[in-house]
Amino acid sequence: MTQSDEMSTKVPKKISKRGYGGRSAEQLTEERRQRLMDTALELFGTVGYVPTTVEKICSHAKVTTRHFYEHFSDREALLMAIFDTILQETRQRVLAEIMNSDLPLEQRFVGAVNAFLTTHLDDPRRAKITTQEILGVSQRVEAHRNVLITEFALLVESYLALLVAESKIPARNYRILAFGIVGAMHELQIAWLNQQVPQQRDVLVAEIDFLMQTMIKGAAVV
16 A cells, blocks of 8 residues: 555545535524425414414425424424514614614603614514514423513613713612503504504604603603
């Protein structure tokens, strides 16, 4: 055996992951996952979660069930992934408004509310998923939902703490109010979906801002 032959037996050949149509295997994998996410957003947000089977999702997304389970353990996992995506985007936008130092602190709440409603109501499928389709699915989904909702309540509480620090409102435990505001936003979206409140987002934002400014002014004289 020559030295070159000996080396060829010891050094394994590198196996390349082949793609399709000029895209790598990793790109194709990510594209399949995104198609599943986009399809589930459409079906969960229109038809609803319960009647939307894995097979229906795969058919619309043009993805095999084998590929589905490469990304998600089950249909609930896909629902939670969509919920996470919506809430994370919303939280980032809301936080950016709360930390906007170009505005007085008491005026930042209206921007935060507008950011929240924009992220949800501009795409009614999102509002339906986060307020209706996510509810009552299972204990696992409810526990997951509660974690993210609590994060929002703590974000509101931190904003109220900033108001306290600037002596805009008196110091007290505002956690109850924070959870109340989050719950109110949840019910407002449901009322909006059912056309029980004005459909214009600016009208909703203006009314919520009026109530918040009234609360701040009233609390300041307590």
